[in-house]
Amino acid sequence: MSALAIPAGLELPRIPGIRDLLERVGDKLGGLGFRGELRGANVAEVGFSNASELIVLDSVFGDGVTNLYTTPHLALTTVAVAETDTAGTLTEAAYTGYVRKALAAADLSPAAAGSKTNSAAQVFPGCTAGSAVVIGWALVSSAAGAGDVILFGTCTSTTVSVTQTPPQVAAGVLIANLD
Numbered sequence: 713m714s715a716l717a718i719p720a721g722l723e724l725p726r727i728p729g730i731r732d733l734l735e736r737v738g739d740k741l742g743g744l745g746f747r748g749e750l751r752g753a754n755v756a757e758v759g760f761s762n763a764s765e766l767i768v769l770d771s772v773f774g775d776g777v778t779n780l781y782t783t784p785h786l787a788l789t790t791v792a793v794a795e796t797d798t799a800g801t802l803t804e805a806a807y808t809g810y811v812r813k814a815l816a817a818a819d820l821s822p823a824a825a826g827s828k829t830n831s832a833a834q835v836f837p838g839c840t841a842g843s844a845v846v847i848g849w850a851l852v853s854s855a856a857g858a859g860d861v862i863l864f865g866t867c868t869s870t871t872v873s874v875t876q877t878p879p880q881v882a883a884g885v886l887i888a889n890l891d
Contacts (some may be wrong), residue, residue, distance in 0.1 A: 799859035
């Protein structure tokens with residue numbers, strides 16, 4: 713098996729649609745004050761409360777009160793993902809048998825202490841022909857083609873081939889922090 717090494721402590725670099733999510737979550741909880749813009753000379757730093765962090769993390773992964781994405785998918789990339797990428801512009805692994813891997817809410821821990829992690833290994837379909845050198849990954853909103861890039865990161869360069877297959881993300885190494 714080819715194991716991808718994803719650095720621990722992955723930070724959330726961008727979440728498309730976060731303003732809409734926060735407004736919907738705020739509506740569900742009786743209003744958290746996310747409508748409009750913060751203005752004024754005294755606003756130096758804004759942060760989420762611990763409770764809000766957990767709601768947002770669960771919602772991003774389709775495991776919350778209001779879900780931003782129902783079933784996000786993991787994509788393996790052969791070119792570093794940029795903040796401006798979409799699911800449709802990624803350069804993904806192209807070995808025979810590759811498809812994005814659905815990341816079910818049941819395969820994730822509940823958000824706790826500002827963090828959420830995969831509690832089960834994520835095993836991609838095996839390589840039956842060709843190969844790919846995977847250097848990154850993205851959590852995207854679609855099973856194929858267009859959609860949003862939700863999270864992204866790099867991993868140890870890993871060759872996936874008919875002798876080094878199937879690629880997998882070990883349990884506990886995909887960690888999203890929002891703190």
